[in-house]
Amino acid sequence: MVIKADAIRKSEGETMMRPQPSGAKQISVSEKRQITIPKRFYEKLGMTESLICELRGDEIVLRPAPTDADFSQEILKDLIQEGYEGEQLLKCFQKRKAQIRPAVESLITEADEVAQQFTGTGDEETESLFGDVRE
Structure with a gap:
């Protein structure tokens, strides 16, 4: 809106x-x-x-x-494959889960900064990337 x-x-x-x-x-x-x-x-x-x-x-x-995506299953699968179990699994899970939000926020900030620097129409970039596809 x-x-x-x-x-x-x-x-x-x-x-x-x-x-x-x-x-x-x-x-x-x-x-x-x-x-x-x-x-x-x-x-x-x-x-x-x-x-x-x-x-x-x-x-x-x-x-x-954006809603917070829950990557709990993926994190647990990775940690189990890495050999963690018991208390160590729980501690590593909590640590990795806490790292997701800052990482996503950092990606969003970086994307916003790149978008703000872009001032062209994109025609030259599109042409160089796709060439004859635009016809």
Whole structure:
């Protein structure tokens, strides 16, 4: 979901609003800067109780926050294959499980930094990678 700053400066101190696209709905912002997302938008986008709020130029982008994936089975399989058992298995499991979230957050941060540095249209890169596939 994207919330865009739609006020257009008409003259000093006077603004007019851009016409809303079809399917759009005007919403109010409370004194506490709170908004209510219309139910049909919320349901259609499969939103959750937790959202990521991101500023992109003059737009606010809301998207569902990723749910924590549980890699417990995969971690346990790896540890068992590595020969851990008993108390040692439990300690290593807890340690590795605690490392997942920071690792994922680091990947997300790194991807965001790379995306922010990209300023091209991608045409040159796409052409060099795919060439005749684009025809």
